Amino acid sequence: MQISITVNGQQRTDEVEPRLLLAHYLREVCGLKATNLGCDTTSCGACTVIVDGLSVKSCTVLAAQTDGAQVTTLEGLTGPDGEMHPVQKAFREEHGLQCGFCTPGMVMAAIGVLADNPDPTDREIREGLEGNLCRCTGYHNIVRAVQSAAGAGPAAGQVPQAQEVAR
Amino acid sequence: MSILGTRVVRTEDPLFLTRGATYTDDLTDDRLAGALHATFVRSTVAHGRLLSVDTSAALEAPGVVAVVTAEDVADLVPIPPPFPFVNRAMTRPWLASDRVRFVGDPIAVVLTEERYQGEDAAEMVAVDIDPLPAVVGTAAAAADEVLLFPEAGTNVMASFGEPAPADFFDGCEVVVTQPMVNQRVAPVPLESRAAAAAWGEDGRVTVWCTNQGAQQARGQFGDWLKMDPDLIHLITPDVGGGFGAKIGADPEYALIAWLAKHVGRPVRWAENRSENLIGMLHGRAQDQVVTIGGRRDGTIEAYSLVVDQDCGSYPRIGTVLPTLTMLMAPGVYGFPRVHAQARALATTTTSIGAYRGAGRPEATAALERAIDLFAAEIGMDPAEVRRKNLLPAFSEPHRTPMGATYDNGDYTAALDKALEAAGYAELRAEQARRRERGDVRQLGIGMSVYVEITGADNGAGTGEAASLEVHPDGTATVLTGTSPHGQGHATAWAMIASDQLGIPVEKITVVHGDTDRVPEGGGTMGSRSLQQGGAAVHQAAGELVELARQRAAEKLEVDPEDLVVDLGLAGLAVRGTPGTGVTFADLAADEQLLVQTRFTAAAPTFPFGAHVVVVEVDVESGKAQVTRLIAVDDAGTILNPLLAEGQRHGGYAQGVAQALLEEVLYDEDGNPTTSTLADYPFISATELPSFELVEMATPTPMNALGAKGIGEAGTIGATPAVQNAVIDAVAHLGVRHIDMPTTPMRVFRAVQQAQGGN
Numbered sequence: 001m002q003i004s005i006t007v008n009g010q011q012r013t014d015e016v017e018p019r020l021l022l023a024h025y026l027r028e029v030c031g032l033k034a035t036n037l038g039c040d041t042t043s044c045g046a047c048t049v050i051v052d053g054l055s056v057k058s059c060t061v062l063a064a065q066t067d068g069a070q071v072t073t074l075e076g077l078t079g080p081d082g083e084m085h086p087v088q089k090a091f092r093e094e095h096g097l098q099c100g101f102c103t104p105g106m107v108m109a110a111i112g113v114l115a116d117n118p119d120p121t122d123r124e125i126r127e128g129l130e131g132n133l134c135r136c137t138g139y140h141n142i143v144r145a146v147q148s149a150a151g152a153g154p155a156a157g158q159v160p161q162a163q164e165v166a167r
Numbered sequence: 168m169s170i171l172g173t174r175v176v177r178t179e180d181p182l183f184l185t186r187g188a189t190y191t192d193d194l195t196d197d198r199l200a201g202a203l204h205a206t207f208v209r210s211t212v213a214h215g216r217l218l219s220v221d222t223s224a225a226l227e228a229p230g231v232v233a234v235v236t237a238e239d240v241a242d243l244v245p246i247p248p249p250f251p252f253v254n255r256a257m258t259r260p261w262l263a264s265d266r267v268r269f270v271g272d273p274i275a276v277v278l279t280e281e282r283y284q285g286e287d288a289a290e291m292v293a294v295d296i297d298p299l300p301a302v303v304g305t306a307a308a309a310a311d312e313v314l315l316f317p318e319a320g321t322n323v324m325a326s327f328g329e330p331a332p333a334d335f336f337d338g339c340e341v342v343v344t345q346p347m348v349n350q351r352v353a354p355v356p357l358e359s360r361a362a363a364a365a366w367g368e369d370g371r372v373t374v375w376c377t378n379q380g381a382q383q384a385r386g387q388f389g390d391w392l393k394m395d396p397d398l399i400h401l402i403t404p405d406v407g408g409g410f411g412a413k414i415g416a417d418p419e420y421a422l423i424a425w426l427a428k429h430v431g432r433p434v435r436w437a438e439n440r441s442e443n444l445i446g447m448l449h450g451r452a453q454d455q456v457v458t459i460g461g462r463r464d465g466t467i468e469a470y471s472l473v474v475d476q477d478c479g480s481y482p483r484i485g486t487v488l489p490t491l492t493m494l495m496a497p498g499v500y501g502f503p504r505v506h507a508q509a510r511a512l513a514t515t516t517t518s519i520g521a522y523r524g525a526g527r528p529e530a531t532a533a534l535e536r537a538i539d540l541f542a543a544e545i546g547m548d549p550a551e552v553r554r555k556n557l558l559p560a561f562s563e564p565h566r567t568p569m570g571a572t573y574d575n576g577d578y579t580a581a582l583d584k585a586l587e588a589a590g591y592a593e594l595r596a597e598q599a600r601r602r603e604r605g606d607v608r609q610l611g612i613g614m615s616v617y618v619e620i621t622g623a624d625n626g627a628g629t630g631e632a633a634s635l636e637v638h639p640d641g642t643a644t645v646l647t648g649t650s651p652h653g654q655g656h657a658t659a660w661a662m663i664a665s666d667q668l669g670i671p672v673e674k675i676t677v678v679h680g681d682t683d684r685v686p687e688g689g690g691t692m693g694s695r696s697l698q699q700g701g702a703a704v705h706q707a708a709g710e711l712v713e714l715a716r717q718r719a720a721e722k723l724e725v726d727p728e729d730l731v732v733d734l735g736l737a738g739l740a741v742r743g744t745p746g747t748g749v750t751f752a753d754l755a756a757d758e759q760l761l762v763q764t765r766f767t768a769a770a771p772t773f774p775f776g777a778h779v780v781v782v783e784v785d786v787e788s789g790k791a792q793v794t795r796l797i798a799v800d801d802a803g804t805i806l807n808p809l810l811a812e813g814q815r816h817g818g819y820a821q822g823v824a825q826a827l828l829e830e831v832l833y834d835e836d837g838n839p840t841t842s843t844l845a846d847y848p849f850i851s852a853t854e855l856p857s858f859e860l861v862e863m864a865t866p867t868p869m870n871a872l873g874a875k876g877i878g879e880a881g882t883i884g885a886t887p888a889v890q891n892a893v894i895d896a897v898a899h900l901g902v903r904h905i906d907m908p909t910t911p912m913r914v915f916r917a918v919q920q921a922q923g924g925n
Contacts, residue, residue: 017283024282031195034187036407038357039440043844046357078185092180095809098653098817100183101190101357101407126852133844135357135408136653137813138820138881139852 003067007032008076009160016063023047025063026073034074034104038133045132048105048112049073050159055112057105057131072159074104077111079160086152087111087145096145098136106132110146115157119150170666171872174809177658178672188405191361191377192437198365198373202433203232205423206285207442208275208292210267213301213837214315214515217263220275221293228291230284233430235276237264243425246391246418248324248482256319257513259481261422267296268315268480269515270839271445273419278430301515301837305454305475308512315480315513324478324486328493328508331458331471335506339460339468343540348906349529351452351477351831352824353841354522355849356652358407359443362420363435364427372427373400376420379409380650380690381680383627384416391421396682399424403680406652410821411521412448413652414484414692419446444842449831450522452477452485453492453529457537465547465555472496472533474509478519485519486511491526491620497567498534499578499616499775501558505568515837521692523821524882527619535615535887536904539894543903548595549891550586553616554579573618573773574867574875581799581863582616585777588861589797594781602899611782611791611896615888618775621694621802621876622768622869630767631695632687633703635664635711639756641737642674645707648688649700650680654878655810656696660704662807663872667708668751669734687765694774694876697806702870703766710762711751715739718758719749772867772875776800778888784896789915791893793823793856800880801863804873811877812860818881819858824850825882826889830908897921 004013007030014029026032026049037059038046047058050072077085087110090096097103106129113120113128120128125146126139134142149156182188208220222234237260245258263274275292279285300313307313308322315322336342362376372394378384381401389396406413419436427434438446454475461467476489489509496507538556542549558565560577567573591612598610622629634646645660661675678684689695712732719739720727733740733748740748754760781795796819805811828848832840841847866873886907893909894902901921905913 019283027193028282033189033193033195036187036190036358037439038359039844041440041843041845043849044357044440074187075185082185084181084185088184091184092176095176095813097180097183098655098813099357099406099408100179100188100653103183104187107184122857126855129852131851133357133849133851135355135410135821135849136817138816138818138858139855140816140820140858141813143852143857 005066006070018064020063022061022063023058032073032075036101046102046105048108055109086156087149090145090149094141094145094148096141102134170662175807177655179657190358190405190407191375199363199433202435203278204282204285205434205436206277206289207273208289210272212296212298213270215267215296215298218295218297225288225291228288230280231288233278237262250487253324253482254319257316257482303833303837305477305512308514322513324482324511326510327490331506336460336469340462341544342460343544344458345540345904346456349451349453349532350907351449352829353449353831354410354412356408359438361437362423364424365433366428371398372424374424375402377406378403379413379692381682382688383690385682387416388421401682409652410523411525414521441843445839448520449517452519455533457533459537459541463545465552467502467556469504470502471506476511477514478511479516481518483518483520488526492530494569494571495527495530496569499618500556524879528883528886531617531883532887539891576775578616581777584861585779585797585799589779607787608783608785609896611892613780613888613892613895615884616777617884618773619883620771622698622771623693625693627689630765631689631699631703632765633707634763635707636761637751637755639752641752643670645677646685647679647700649696650691659807663704664708669737694878697874698870702872705871706766707762707764710764715754718754768869772869774802774875776884778884780888780892782892789911797859799861799863801865802877803867803875814877815881819885822882822885823889826886826907828908
C-alpha cells in the first residue's frame, strides 16, 4: 500500500507492506537509524518518536497508521545550523547517556515529559520516563538532564517545525 | 592545571545525540549489500531427543534462499568446553542434531531476502522432539538422575575446593548457618545480539558483531572454524551495552560467518528481545550455604561458603566464576579461618556467563548477609560487628587465606564515611520510632562493606596494548585494545594523551574494536580498562614525548635534556627560552611520529567501599522502596569524575534491581516464564532514588595513573546493602532472612511466617 508521511519536515511517499512497523519504516525505508528497537513488547521505549505531537513507541504503530502524519525522530531535532535541542544539550552536559542505545527514545520521551510539565519534580520525571528503560545510567543523570533542560524554557518541550508536543 | 581528574564531557556524545550511534544492525557498509537475513529456529522444549526437522515447507516460502540444519554443518567440529577442567564430553553442537538441552537451543537457520520473511518461514520449519525430563535448579542437576550429556556420566561440569574439616567451627560460641539464593538474572543490554559477515575475494571474512572484545572473539572464531585468525577481520561497531554478556564470541556469530561462505552471499542477523532473553547468557545463578561462627562479643572466628553454580546447558564463563566467588570469600574481614568450595552444574536452561561483577557480587552478598545474620543472632549492631572484624588499614600488600593479594585498603574509613553521610544514628532513631508506633511503613537500614578484584588476568594477561600517533595537521590517533561500550574511552584515553602532549581532547581520535587496525587487545571486562588500557595510553604518550625529544634535539641542535614539554605549544621547547620550540605536528611532518607499546600491570587491583541503603517497607503489602543509597567507592585515583560516577550509578541500579525485583524464572518443565520485557521486571526510573555519592580515593601503586577498576563496584556493594535493608525493616517482626529478589510476595510471606501464620 502507499503512504505519505512527513518525516523530520520532509514529505515522502512510499509503497509499504501493510504490516510494516513504523520503527522499521523509519530505519529501513527512510534510513533513519537513530531510532532503535530494544524489545518486542512496548516495554523499553528505545523506539520512541514523536507523531503529530505525541510521543509514541514506534514499534507498536504500523507505518500505515501514520499515513498523513508528521513524524519527528532524533535526527530531526537538530536545527539547520547544527544547534542541538535543549534536551540533547542537557543529556551531554549531565552525562545522561553511556552506550547510547536507549538515548534516542529517551530524548524524545523527555521532550514529551517537558511538553506536558515544563517544570517537573524528580518524582514526576521518573514517572514520566517509566516506560523508557536504560541499563547504563541508573537513570540518575537522565533525571538531572531533564531537570537541567527544563531550565532552558518552553523550547525544551518542543520539536522543530513548531509541532505541538503532548503526551 | 592537569586535565586529569576533571569533568570532561564526552566527545562521543554529539554524534550519539544527533545522528545516533552506529550499532551492528545499523550498518550500511557496501560489503553488506544484498545481505541475506538469518533467522534461528530454536527449541521450544527444554530437554528432548530431536527426532526430525522438516524444512520442506519453509523452503517453499517467499524469499527463502536456504534452510540450514545440523546435516549441513556436519563439517564443523562441535564446540569443546572453554576450560580444560570441564568434563570433555560436554560439547556444544552448532545446530542440534540428536538432542536439545534448553529452550532456545538452535536447531536450524533460515536465510531470506528480507527480514520479515525470515520470521514467517522459521515458523514453517517442522521440528519433532521427544521430550525428556527437564533439569531445573542445582538440586535436580546434582541428583544426576537425568543427564544432559549421558556420555559425561554426570551433570557436574567442574568441582573446586574440598569440604570443610569436621572441626572447622569447633570452639565457636555461636554458629549460624543459612542457605541462600543468588538468583539468575538477565543482563539485558538494550542492544540485543547482532552480527553480519561478508567474504572477500581474497579469502578473508569481515565480521561485525556486538561484543566486548574483538580480538578475543576473533581468536575464538579461528579456533571454532579452524581458520587462520589473520583471515578474520572482526569489527565491533558501537556496542549498546554488554554488562559481561557480550564477553566472548557466541556460536551464533561464528555461524553467521560460516553461513555467508556456505551461501556465497553476505549474511546478517539481529535477534529480537524474546530471542535475546533465552539465547544470550544469563548471570549469577548460585545456590549458596553460608556458615559463620564466633564469639558473643562479636568476634568472628570462622566462615564457610559452599556454592552450587547453575551453569545452564553448555559450559561458558559461568562455569569458572565460582572460583572468583571463592577467591573473594573472606572479603574485607580478617577472619582466622575461611573455607570455600563449589560445584558447577549443568541444567536444561540458558547458559550462564559474566554479569557485572561476575562472581564477586555473589561472594559479597553471601558474606554481608552472613555478617547481618551473625549480628542478629548475638544482638549486636551490624555496623559494630563489621568494625570489630574488618582488616585494619594497610598500605602494603595483604595476602588472604584464599590466596588473593590485596594492594591496599582502609575499610573502616570507608564504612565510617558511609555511615556518617547516611546519618546512621538518626536513621536508627527514626527506625525505633516507627517500630514503637507500629507504622505500616517501616524503615530498613542495610549496609555492606566490600572489596573486589579488578583487572584480573582474563586469559590475555594483565596488560594492554596501545599506540599513539601525532599527525602533521596537529591531530592525534590512539589505538587501544580496550573495547568501550558506554564507558567513554574515546574521551578518557584522549584526556590521558592530551595531559602529556597538550593536544586538545577534541583533536585526538581513539580507535578500537577493529582487529585489522588493533590486532592485540584484551577488551573491556572485569573493570580492567583504565588500569591497563588507560595506563598503556599513558605509557605510549610518555614514550612519544621521548621519541619527539630526540628528533627535536636534532632539529633544533640542542641537548635533548634542555627540551621540556610545552603543553600550550603542543610540542617541545628549550628550557628557559620561550618561543624556541617545535610542535609535535611539525616533527610528524618531518617523519612519522608513532609509538606502539604494551603496558603490563604487576598484579590486579582491589577496589573497596561501603554502601548504606535506606528502604521503606510496607508491612501490609510487603513492598519495599529504596529511598536512599549512600555509597563510598574507592577506586584509586579518578581520571574523569563524570565517567566514574556514571559507572557507579549504573551499577547501583543493577544492584537494586537484583535485590528487589529481577529474576529469570523457569517452570518445572524448563520453560522460561520471563522471556519478554513485559514479564522480566527490568528496573525502571520510578523504582530508584537519586544516589548519594561519597568520595574516597586511595591510589594503587600498580599503575602510574593510580587507578583501580570502577565498573562493577555498584553491583557488588549495592546488592547486599539493599537486601540487608529490606530484611532489617521487618527484623523486629521476627524475620531472619529473605532471599533475593525481595519481592512484595516474599516479604509479605516472611512476615506472615515470622508472626506464626502460614
